[in-house]
Amino acid sequence: MRILLIHSDYIEYEVKDKAIKNPEPISEEEKKGRMDEVLVAFISVEKVDETNPEEVVSKAVEEIINVASQVKAENVFVYPFAHLSSELAKPSVAQEILRKVYEGLKEKGYNVGKAPFGYYKAFKISCKGHPLAELSRTIIPEGAKEE
């Protein structure tokens, strides 16, 4: 899993078109969204993550919370982003893993937003620009490391 973390004044998105055959069903109001004072997590789920989804989910939640506490962000935004890796997991697995990351962050008490899965989206983001405002993390399941 590849994660790009951007501490932002805001993130806003607008759904433009379906990008896969069966995108996540969304309501009219979910076609646009915005969150202010937020740690945005752009996440690419990778093929290797399929070997141990549970481990990748818990490590991702841990890494995101670690950065959120350092930058003092109470809002987190999970953005499915298929552009951080050339070894992507298939959409069905990726959607489930991202849903669990979202749920895991909520369980830890964060105010969590998410962008719909499986769409092309326009987005605007305002990076805060401080030294910890742009970070990336790579998460690899333990088992996969032995290969």
Ligand SMILES: NCC(=O)N[C@H]1[C@@H](O)[C@H](n2cnc3c(N)ncnc32)O[C@@H]1CO
């Ligand atoms: N920016 C727009 C976009 O990326 N759209 C992506 C994601 O919403 C989602 N998606 C599909 N596979 C994955 C994956 N492995 N990891 C994350 N998202 C995925 O499906 C869209 C087309 O790839």
